[in-house]
Amino acid sequence: MGKKAATKENNVRTCAACGVKGDKGSLLRFVAAGGLIVPDWRGALGGRAVYACPTSACVSRFYTLKRLPEKFFKGTPAFAVPQGEIHGWIRxxxxxxxxxxxxxxxxxxxxxxxxxxxxxxxxxxxxxxxxxxxxxxxxxxxxxxxxxxxxxxxxxxxxxxxxxxxxxxxxxxxxxxxxxxxxxxxxxxxxxxxxxxxxxxx
Ligand SMILES: [Zn+2]
The missing domain is CATH 3.30.1330.30 (Ribosomal protein L30/S12)
Structure with a gap:
């Protein structure tokens, strides 16, 4: 019985932009790779990840964050898909x-x-x-x-x-x-x- 609850808990992630928790599968995943933050649509890329709600407001806010958790990305965030293209990319x-x-x-x-x-x-x-x-x-x-x-x-x-x-x-x-x-x-x-x-x- 405890096992099921634990599994569910493991699938909960927090949006880096608004702080709201959501199911992993319902959030957008970003990983750090090669000095850039890369959107991982299918959740297939390895490594540490951060998440954002799949809404225009949260993605825009995520892109303008000055800092992300140190263990995820050091320094000023740099993105593989530029801010001007991310909305079109997600669509x-x-x-x-x-x-x-x-x-x-x-x-x-x-x-x-x-x-x-x-x-x-x-x-x-x-x-x-x-x-x-x-x-x-x-x-x-x-x-x-x-x-x-x-x-x-x-x-x-x-x-x-x-x-x-x-x-x-x-x-x-x-x-x-x-x-x-x-x-x-x-x-x-x-x-x-x-x-x-x-x-x-x-
Ligand atoms: Zn959010």
Missing amino acids: MQAEASITHFLGLARKSGIMRTGQNTLAESLERGTATPAAVLLAADLAERTVRGMIAAVPAGVPLLRWGTKESIGAATGMRPVGVIALAASPITNRIVHYCAIINHFCQEL
Whole structure:
């Protein structure tokens, strides 16, 4: 019983900009390498790391910190991706990750496509989705219909075009995707939230 709690505790990190604690997987990771602070999108690089919330405000603040913890980085912070490019860089990584996880969602059979399929399953009350993805170029009428049909509490994500969602999932263009509960779905929700945070600034 203590083991589970300890594991959870190990995954908690603190944002270097605002000091709020969060799950490691939900924060942006930076490592020090070759005298620079390098963003580590996939959490794959070794070494000491610091973390920041994946929001425009915290990333901007992180970049203007005069000092970081000594054992992480000595002296004035120097960044591999310059401040003027980091927002675009994060957005690009998030886009690529959504594309990647949509492909995985298709392969693992956790997605249903198309407005009619979703409407039918909602009517029957079977298989309530964990999230619904709507293409940004979906007709307004369809969007309104989906907002009305999808139960409250189910995240409605707006991302991509029918074309790009089709390409990511290896299908024809598709504007509505229902995702079942899965760690893959959690990642897609997470990356869409990051893009929403950042696109307000772009
Ligand atoms: Zn923060």
